[in-house]
Amino acid sequence: MATVSEAGGFGDDRLPSLDRLRWALGLVVPALLVVVWHLLVATGVFASHQLPAPLTVVETLYRMAVAGELAGHVSVTVQRVFFGVLFGAAVGVAFGTLTGVSGLASDLLDPLFQSGKNIPSLAWVPLFLLWFGIGEVAKVTLIAVGAFFPVYLNLSTGIRNVDEDLLEVVEVYDLGRIESLRRVVLPAVLPNLLVGLRGGVGLAWMFVVAAELIAASQGLGFLMSDGRVMSRPDIIVGSILLFAFFGNLSDLLVKGVHDRVVDW
Amino acid sequence: MSSTGDAGAAEEGTTRGESPLLGVSGLGKAYGDTVALRDVDLSVADGEFVSVVGPSGCGKSTLLRVLSGLEETFDGRATVAGADVREEGSDRVGMVFQEPRLLPWATVRENVSVGLPAEVDPDTEGARERVDGLLDQVDLGDFADARPGELSGGMAQRVSLARGLAYEPAVLLLDEPFSALDALTKREQQDHLLDVWDDRDATVVLVTHDVAEAAYLSDRVVVLGGQPGTVERVVDIGAERPRDRTDEALLDARETITDALGV
Numbered sequence: 184m185a186t187v188s189e190a191g192g193f194g195d196d197r198l199p200s201l202d203r204l205r206w207a208l209g210l211v212v213p214a215l216l217v218v219v220w221h222l223l224v225a226t227g228v229f230a231s232h233q234l235p236a237p238l239t240v241v242e243t244l245y246r247m248a249v250a251g252e253l254a255g256h257v258s259v260t261v262q263r264v265f266f267g268v269l270f271g272a273a274v275g276v277a278f279g280t281l282t283g284v285s286g287l288a289s290d291l292l293d294p295l296f297q298s299g300k301n302i303p304s305l306a307w308v309p310l311f312l313l314w315f316g317i318g319e320v321a322k323v324t325l326i327a328v329g330a331f332f333p334v335y336l337n338l339s340t341g342i343r344n345v346d347e348d349l350l351e352v353v354e355v356y357d358l359g360r361i362e363s364l365r366r367v368v369l370p371a372v373l374p375n376l377l378v379g380l381r382g383g384v385g386l387a388w389m390f391v392v393a394a395e396l397i398a399a400s401q402g403l404g405f406l407m408s409d410g411r412v413m414s415r416p417d418i419i420v421g422s423i424l425l426f427a428f429f430g431n432l433s434d435l436l437v438k439g440v441h442d443r444v445v446d447w
Numbered sequence: 448m449s450s451t452g453d454a455g456a457a458e459e460g461t462t463r464g465e466s467p468l469l470g471v472s473g474l475g476k477a478y479g480d481t482v483a484l485r486d487v488d489l490s491v492a493d494g495e496f497v498s499v500v501g502p503s504g505c506g507k508s509t510l511l512r513v514l515s516g517l518e519e520t521f522d523g524r525a526t527v528a529g530a531d532v533r534e535e536g537s538d539r540v541g542m543v544f545q546e547p548r549l550l551p552w553a554t555v556r557e558n559v560s561v562g563l564p565a566e567v568d569p570d571t572e573g574a575r576e577r578v579d580g581l582l583d584q585v586d587l588g589d590f591a592d593a594r595p596g597e598l599s600g601g602m603a604q605r606v607s608l609a610r611g612l613a614y615e616p617a618v619l620l621l622d623e624p625f626s627a628l629d630a631l632t633k634r635e636q637q638d639h640l641l642d643v644w645d646d647r648d649a650t651v652v653l654v655t656h657d658v659a660e661a662a663y664l665s666d667r668v669v670v671l672g673g674q675p676g677t678v679e680r681v682v683d684i685g686a687e688r689p690r691d692r693t694d695e696a697l698l699d700a701r702e703t704i705t706d707a708l709g710v
Contacts, residue, residue, distance in 0.1 A: 348548050355515050355542045356562050356614055366561065370552045447551040447594050 235417040240424065243417040260395065260402040261429060263319070264387045267326025272383055274327070275334030276376070282335075283342025283372075293339065300332040304386075304393045312398060322394035329390035333382030341375025342368060377441040384437055388430045403429075466529060468493045468650055469514070469618050473523035475675075476509050482675035483509040487523070489669060489678070491618065491652060496644055498653045498661035499669045500704060506676030507654040508545070511620045514652070515542040528617050541616030545623045547603035549595040555582065555606050556591040562613035581609040584643060601632040605639065612647065621653045625660065637664060641689075658708070662700045663692055670707040680707035 217237050223229050224236040231239070247253040278296070282289040307325055315321035345368055353363040395404020403422050410418030467490035474487040484506040491497045501507050512518050513525055516537025530536035541562065549558045559578045560569040567574050582588050585605040595603055604624050611619050621640075625633045637660060644651055655661050661668045665684055672679040682703050686696035 348544070348546065349550065351517055352544070352548050352561065354517060355537075355540070356610070357538055357565055358561065359565060362565075366553075366557075367550060370550065373552075445552075447596055 232414065233416060235420060240417050240421045243415075244421045244425070247421075256401055256403050256406050257425065257429070260391055260404065263322050263326055263394070263402065264384070264391050264433070267323045267390070268330040268380075268384055268387045270323065271327035271330025271387070272334045272380055275331045275379065275383065276338060279335045279338030279379075280342065282339045289339070289343070296332070296335055300336065304329055304390045308393060308397055317398040322391070322399070325394045326387045326390045329386035330383035333386060334376070334379040337375045337379030337382070338372060341372035345371045374441070374445045377437065377445065381434060381437045381441065384433050385430070388426065388433070392426065467491055468495075468528060469652065470526045471510075471514075471524065474510070474513065474525055475522035476506070476513055476518060477675075484513075484521075485673075485675040485677045487671075487676070487678055491650060494648050494650055495667065496651045496653070496665050497667045497669060498655055498665040499671055500655055500658060500661045500708070501671030501676060501679075502708065503656065504676075505671045505673065507656075507671055508622055509676075510671070511542065511622050511652070511654055514618070515540050515620055539617035541611035541614040541619045543604070543607050543611045543619070543621040543624045545626060547595065547600075547607040549603060549606055549610075551595050554592050554594060555587060555598070558595065558606055559609045559613050562610035564614060578609075578613060581612055584612070584646065585609045585639065599632075601628050601636055604628070604636065608640070608643070612643065612649075618650045618652060621651065623655055624653075626656070633660075640664065645688075658701050658704045659692075662697050662704060663690060668700070668704055670704055672708060679709075680704075682707065 220234075221237050224231055224234055235243075244253065278292065282293050282296075304325065307328060311321040311325050315324060349367055349371065350363075353367050358366065391402070392404045392407075395402040396408050399405040403425055407419050407422040410416065410422065469489070469491040471487055471489040474484055474489075475482070476484040487506075487510065489497075489499075489510075499507050499510060509518070513521050514527070514532055514537070516532050519533065525532045525536070527536040527539045530539070532540070550561065553561075556575070556578050557569075559581055560574060563569055563574055563578070567577075569575075569578075579588065579591060582591050585608055587602060587605055587609065590598065590602065595606065598606065604627075608621075608624070611621075624640075625636050628636060640651075641664060643649065653661070653664060662684055668682045668684060669678055670680045670682065671677065680703075682700055684697070684700045686694045686700070690697060
């Protein structure tokens with residue numbers, strides 16, 4: 184056993200170039216799928232009015248991009264996600280801190296939020312339409328609801344679970360409430376906050392689809408439902424790919440911030 | 448009840464008519480139904496180095512927790528410079544825990560500045576110089592900007608010691624600070640602690656289960672024992688400083704302590 188693992192270790196040391204290319208391995212299967220997809224459409228297994236060929240999708244997206252149509256949809260959706268996350272995370276930080284610091288607040292509010300997180304995103308849509316109409320407020324609020332829960336839950340638990348050993352240090356050295364929050368509790372829960380934010384951004388993308396599918400005249404979700412109405416599968420698949428792309432991009436962004444900030 | 452007699456005799460021997468810097472009398476502490484300490488007396492004079500030894504579970508650490516103000520309730524009296532440790536008394540006490548307990552995200556310098564007294568603003572030049580001076584004293588001058596994750600166990604424990612010193616406590620408490628270190632590092636750290644104690648005329652109460660360590664470092668060794676823990680015996684270490692680890696007097700003291708532990 185020992186020799187096997189040693190040999191493995193040796194290999195890793197000697198071939199750093201392979202290690203550096205490791206991320207590219209993740210592209211192999213998707214690339215194969217695209218090839219299979221192309222073959223299935225080209226050989227007529229799928230009718231092209233149901234599933235367009237990959238190149239058709241790319242062509243459609245390209246044409247819409249050149250016409251300037253795409254940028255509008257993308258920027259509207261990205262803005263909704265951005266503001267939704269901003270408001271949802273802000274409220275999540277406020278309540279997460281409150282319930283994390285105060286046992287009373289936690290007893291009062293946490294059960295409510297814990298059960299609220301299980302309500303599916305689509306269930307809110309009719310109510311928000313009724314309250315806020317079909318404007319931006321309804322959509323941003325819906326996304327904010329999605330982004331709120333992961334931020335709230337992670338932060339609240341994080342604050343309650345700050346290492347007891349460190350809190351004793353704080354007590355022995357009489358740091359005081361404000362100082363101990365600033366120098367110990369906040370840095371200690373920063374990783375929780377960023378993990379929550381990452382989850383919040385993920386949910387925000389789910390909620391934006393819900394919002395835009397139902398009531399919107401612009402945005403990627405609208406583009407999708409428009410594609411269905413006009414029987415344009417290339418637009419639908421293109422929108423899905425764009426959601427995948429921007430969803431991943433925002434996730435990588437938050438992860439990048441996390442890795443930069445949480446560097447200990 | 449030979450223990451009370453011994454403790455009483457020790458008290459007479461060390462208080463020398465003045466009130467002790469740290470005084471404990473009739474201390475008892477229970478966690479629920481479990482009694483950890485019973486009827487403990489202890490007094491430590493200014494500048495003294497006192498060790499508390501005893502087997503695991505005899506309440507050594509509990510004693511330090513009481514003295515550092517981490518326990519709200521207990522029986523008897525515990526004072527530092529005349530003030531009850533449940534009130535201002537614990538403000539005069541610094542503690543080095545068994546584990547370094549450093550903030551992993553903060554630099555060594557920031558970690559030490561956690562110990563600075565509340566009235567000192569850690570961002571001022573003066574505070575910075577003070578912290579850097581302490582880091583020099585514990586031989587970590589070159590590591591001021593390192594993170595705890597980059598330090599060895601012995602180094603991390605020295606940061607913890609510097610943090611305790613930054614507080615400028617009337618009494619510095621150490622809870623088995625060297626128990627996780629290898630034998631060689633442990634010796635280095637012990638000598639280090641002695642240097643610092645000597646330089647700063649500090650008053651130290653060290654809890655340990657290492658009899659040799661207690662004898663080598665201390666003016667006096669308090670042997671705790673029993674369940675619940677109580678003072679079994681107080682041993683004065685007469686050996687002259689600087690000490691040699693193989694000094695006859697130290698070996699005799701170790702013998703006496705070991706006997707008192709009933710091992």
